[in-house]
Amino acid sequence: MPHQKTPDNPPARLSLISRHLAPDYPINTPYAVERLPDTVDTSLLPKTQIRAISSSPTMSPQPPHPTILIPGPIEFDDAVLQSMSHYSESHVAPGFVATFGETLSMLRKLLQTTDPASQPFVLSGSGTLGWDLIAANLIEPGEDVLVLGTGYFSDGFADCLAVYGAKVTELKAAVGSRPQLPEIEKALSEKRYKAITVTHVDTSTGVLSELANLSALVRRVSPDTLVFVDGVCSVACEELDFDGWKLDGVVTASQKAIGCPAGLSISMFSGRAIKALESRKTPPASYFASMKKWLPIMQNYENKKPSYFATPSPQLVHALHTALSQILSKPLSERFARHKETSDRIKKAVADLGLKQVAPNPDDQAHGMTAIYLPETVQIPQILPSLAKRGVVFAGGIHKEIVTKYIRFGHMGVSVLDLSRGDIDRAIKALEEGLSECGYQKA
Known part of the structure; x- marks a missing residue:
């Protein structure tokens, strides 16, 4: 037939x-x-x-x-699922390269950044891969990280950081609440932290963490400390202003409020975060999750140039392109x-x-x-x-x-x-x- x-x-x-x-x-x-x-x-x-x-x-x-x-x-x-029925194509074919490039550019709009120094990443993987990107690339062994504890997923972020050698301090809140600004300020005043992590919505408790005032506090008390956000359960349903709130990293996934099937790790990193990557004293402790390997790939794709390190998922990228197009069709x-x-x-x-x-x-x-x-x-x-x-x-x-x-x-x-x-x-x-x-x- x-x-x-x-x-x-x-x-x-x-x-x-x-x-x-x-x-x-x-x-x-x-x-x-x-x-x-x-x-x-x-x-x-x-x-x-x-x-x-x-x-x-x-x-x-x-x-x-x-x-x-x-x-x-x-x-x-339906349209998101329909877009996954796209015929098989090369991950360096002109049509796919154009789609992937547009997808990366749309992520800038979703996360509200116009800073050319910031960089979006879309990798095959789950939201958890975003933790590895931060832990393996932006924190070096022995560096201190303050983790704001709001539940199961902030605990997981802390575990991931420790696996790669970070010295983790957890500031935990009671179940159903979040650490408050005065205690965060006290912790930041007592020690120099390379980064602070916050789970915007901890899916285990439904707790929403406030980001704007938190980031302003960090910039005031410890201006060199990087601010990293687990936005897996918040991106596309909670207000998140990457530039306005001076965030250094947001990691998320495709299958939650973005409305795309699971399988894509999605993230945005600031120019400060990229500088931290480039100034590492030791190589990243991961091969697949090496941002040094992925950075030129993402930059090339966004500029509509074919590039290769590891094979992306064209069908999922098409679905993400459709989902982002729908999201950005309205304010x-x-x-x-x-x-x-x-x-x-x-x-x-x-x-x-x-x-x-x-x-x-x-x-x-x-x-x-x-x-x-x-x-x-x-x-x-x-x-x-x-x-x-x-x-x-x-x-x-x-x-x-x-x-x-x-x-x-x-x-x-x-x-x-x-x-x-x-x-x-x-x-x-x-x-x-x-x-x-x-x-x-x-x-």
């Missing part, structure tokens, strides 16, 4: 893909049941999610599935405001159910996720299956001190921005009904 050329017209391409991904079977046929666990009540799933591709409304090509509302991976827009301020409005609504619903958040202070609460303490009478093995039966997937706890006591509700990206999906309404209703099924009634 001759190869069928993929149409260039977006609706036609989507139609072709949909015949492969989601044949037109009724949801109650054996074909559909094979795609869903038997415990899922398929009557509660959205059967006709309509998406606008160009000017034509088209049935979504995604098979019916439970709505995933965890703190990443999140639900993906970032509108995107951040929508996430905040949705977060406020969810947190009110949680309070109305008589439940408490892991982060009790509204100033410390993330806008892309909510960590919710369960009633004492309800256990995780009860509530998560009850939610799944209603077509909604939440995450269990991950912080070791409270792991059995709470669940996590992720609300980022398309589930927040595309109201026609009804994801948030369905999730709130499922939570209310699920708790009732587990025997909980608000006092």
